[in-house]
Amino acid sequence: MAELRVGVVGLGSMGRRHAETYARLPGARLVAIATRDADKRRQAETEWGVVTFSDYRDLVGHVDAVTVATPTYLHAEIAEHLLTQGIHVLVEKPLAVTEQEAARVIAAAKAAGVCLMVGHIERFNPAFIRLAAEMRAAVPRQEKTRIRAYRMGPYDGRIHDVCVILDLMIHDIDLSLALHPAEGWDIHQALGMPVVSSRTDVGIVEYTLRSNGAPPAKVTLLASRTNETKRRVIEVQSGGFFGKADLFGQRVWVAPAGQEWRELPVAREAPLDLQLAHFVASVRAGTQPAVPGEAGAAALRLALDLVRRIQNTG
Missing domain, CATH: 3.30.360.10 (Dihydrodipicolinate Reductase; domain 2)
Known part of the structure; x- marks a missing residue:
């Protein structure tokens, strides 16, 4: 399988760490960032040579997999949408705010046949x-x-x-x-x-x-x-x-x-290096990750x- 095209949604402290790790991770290529912050978009374009968007929905067609590293209340909405579009998703913990949201995210991953992993680092x-x-x-x-x-x-x-x-x-x-x-x-x-x-x-x-x-x-x-x-x-x-x-x-x-x-x-x-390497390997091999959506839902x-x-x- 060719290099996995990866993106990051949210470029706060954790999102930036994910982007920096993907940028040097074998088997993956950081290609896109979605953040509402215009200054951060310009910085990402300069630093990593990626395309950037203010709306996460615009990532569709540009990436194979993403990390969702936004505030918690947005996790489920963003993850569910991207999963339904056939994009593999690693969502930062907690998976969602409610059990109902978590169930919808897991169902979306199953319906699309894509990988859902929760970032219990x-x-x-x-x-x-x-x-x-x-x-x-x-x-x-x-x-x-x-x-x-x-x-x-x-x-x-x-x-x-x-x-x-x-x-x-x-x-x-x-x-x-x-x-x-x-x-x-x-x-x-x-x-x-x-x-x-x-x-x-x-x-x-x-x-x-x-x-x-x-x-x-x-x-x-x-x-x-x-x-x-x-x-x-x-x-x-x-x-x-x-x-x-x-x-x-x-x-x-x-x-x-x-x-x-x-x-x-x-x-x-570094745990984050190991976590993202595992996510990328799971997606490329088509295997279930060590921390699937169900594990994130149980902890939640x-x-x-x-x-x-x-x-x-x-």
Whole structure:
């Protein structure tokens, strides 16, 4: 297959990172950008030699695949339209704002027979990949599991359309579902409060993931966008396996039952590079991506359940 013609919708901080990565990614050729900002369009034309549009609909006929990196409330509308036009789509997380929107996007991808991938980037963090591999090697079948994750960082004024659950915590919600696939869940606690915005900026939740015929996983997550420094840690206990990963520093430690903690080597690679390379490879090979629309919808559904619980508690 020839080089994949790729485009990016939205040229904010994340959209720009996608464009920069595509511009140097083997197997892909960055050809188009869609953004309402005229200055950014001119800059993109100069920097990457791409065609630019103010309307994402004009990408049709110019691209084979796109990243949608707009504000969250636009994700579903844009993704659904491009999918119906036969364009492969990687949409930044969260997939949509509502479960109904997510279902429409997934249906559009299936009807058109094209690839839909959700940008849960931590799945491609080398530290998480190593932690998950170690856990599966030590515990080949699902065991009773305990997962804890802490994700904190400073407030980003550009992210104003969603709360911290859909902004930050959804990363760890997705990781918990990746480590312990589930058919359902029970929420035990969900607390949150606004600090620097009108939405929930700090949240702590606890839930159990249920799988038919398999032991459950108890999950505790803390997310805050009010911290001065960034911290992203996930800890897992399953059977006799104990492991933890510093996702920000890309470090992993394991401690088999009765043994001392030891650090494992981790390949230092940029998660976004790995994510986009996987998306391009999936499209070119016609295979399902590691994070299909259904995975994004499951993370969104659990996140929205937690948001509703916080609202009802408040």
